[in-house]
Amino acid sequence: MSSLSTPASHAATPSNGEPLLVLLDPAAKQTDGESVRIAKDVLCGGADAKVAHPESPSELDRVLSHRGRRRPVVIGSDLALQRVLQALHRQRELGSDPVGLIPVGRAPELSAARALGVPAEPVQAARAVLTGVPRELDLLVDDGGGVVLGELRISGAGGRRGMGRMGGWRSLWAKLAAAEQATAMPSEGGEHTEARLRVEADGRLLADVHRPVRVVQISLPLGEGAMEIVVRAPGALVRGRATSVTVNGRGFAYEADGHPSGPVRSRTWTVHAGAWRLLLPPTG
Structure with a gap:
C-alpha cells in the first residue's frame, strides 16, 4: 500500500477531514486510466489518502483489516464495490465506516452506482467522497457470504x-x-x-x-x-x-x-x- 501526493488543480477541501483508503480495482485502470488518475488527484489533494492496489481477495482482506480509521473508497465498477462490501461483511466491519465510490467502467457495469445516486463524473464523485454525507442503505446478503x-x-x-x-x-x-x-x-x-x-x-x-x-x-x-x-x-x-x-x-x-x-x-x-x-x- 502506498501514499500518493497530488497536484492542487483538482483539489477539494474535505468537510469531515477523515483519512481515506483508496482501493483501486485493477480492471479500472485498464478500462479508463484517465478517470482513475483524475479521481486519485482529487482524493489525494483533498484528504490524507493512501492508495492500495489489491490484486487478490486475500490481499483485499488484508488491506481492509489494516486500514485503521481510514474510510474505504473504491475506484472501479459495481462489482468492485460489491467485493469490498463482501470483504467488510466477512470482517464484521460493514457498518463501521461509510464507503465512497468513484464509478469507473463500461456503462452496463455501473448501473447500481447510478441507481444509488453516485455521480458519474470522476471529479464530482470524488468531491462527494470528500464533502458528501453518509446515507444508510440496505444490502442483500446470501448464505455463501456474497x-x-x-x-x-x-x-x-x-x-x-x-x-x-x-x-x-x-x-x-x-x-x-x-x-x-x-x-x-x-x-x-x-x-x-x-x-x-x-x-x-x-x-x-x-x-x-x-x-x-x-x-x-x-x-x-x-x-x-x-x-x-x-x-x-x-x-x-x-x-x-x-x-x-x-x-x-x-x-x-x-x-x-x-x-x-x-x-x-x-x-x-x-x-x-x-x-x-x-x-x-x-x-x-
Missing part, C-alpha cells in the same frame, strides 16, 4: 447463460474470488429455457419444482427494508415481498447486480436493513 447491491436474476437458461459473461473487463478481484462465491456444480448438457426451482419467501411458497420457471427477479428498493420478488412461469406471474428468500434446484446460476455466480443447488438471500453507508452528495 452480497447484492440492488438486483438479482435467476434465469431458466441455467448455468450456461450466467457463466457466459465471465470475460471482458470483469474485475480481477471477482475472477480470483469466483470459487468463494458458489459451490461448483457440473453443467448439464443442452440449452434450457426453463428451470425447475423451489422459491420460498418468508415462508410463502412462490414456485415449486413441479412447475418450470422462466425467470426469478429480485430487487432491493432503496430504504424499504424488504426485497421485491417476481417469478415468471409459462402462463403465470407471481409477485412477493419479503425479507428472506430461499431458492432450491438441481443446479442454477444467477446474476447479482448483472454479474454471474454459481451454479449452486441452494441459496438463501436475506435483507440487512441499513447495513452500510455510502457517501453521496448533500441534498437540498
Whole structure:
C-alpha cells in the first residue's frame, strides 16, 4: 500500500477531514486510466489518502483489516464495490465506516452506482467522497457470504447463460474470488429455457419444482427494508415481498447486480436493513 501526493488543480477541501483508503480495482485502470488518475488527484489533494492496489481477495482482506480509521473508497465498477462490501461483511466491519465510490467502467457495469445516486463524473464523485454525507442503505446478503447491491436474476437458461459473461473487463478481484462465491456444480448438457426451482419467501411458497420457471427477479428498493420478488412461469406471474428468500434446484446460476455466480443447488438471500453507508452528495 502506498501514499500518493497530488497536484492542487483538482483539489477539494474535505468537510469531515477523515483519512481515506483508496482501493483501486485493477480492471479500472485498464478500462479508463484517465478517470482513475483524475479521481486519485482529487482524493489525494483533498484528504490524507493512501492508495492500495489489491490484486487478490486475500490481499483485499488484508488491506481492509489494516486500514485503521481510514474510510474505504473504491475506484472501479459495481462489482468492485460489491467485493469490498463482501470483504467488510466477512470482517464484521460493514457498518463501521461509510464507503465512497468513484464509478469507473463500461456503462452496463455501473448501473447500481447510478441507481444509488453516485455521480458519474470522476471529479464530482470524488468531491462527494470528500464533502458528501453518509446515507444508510440496505444490502442483500446470501448464505455463501456474497452480497447484492440492488438486483438479482435467476434465469431458466441455467448455468450456461450466467457463466457466459465471465470475460471482458470483469474485475480481477471477482475472477480470483469466483470459487468463494458458489459451490461448483457440473453443467448439464443442452440449452434450457426453463428451470425447475423451489422459491420460498418468508415462508410463502412462490414456485415449486413441479412447475418450470422462466425467470426469478429480485430487487432491493432503496430504504424499504424488504426485497421485491417476481417469478415468471409459462402462463403465470407471481409477485412477493419479503425479507428472506430461499431458492432450491438441481443446479442454477444467477446474476447479482448483472454479474454471474454459481451454479449452486441452494441459496438463501436475506435483507440487512441499513447495513452500510455510502457517501453521496448533500441534498437540498
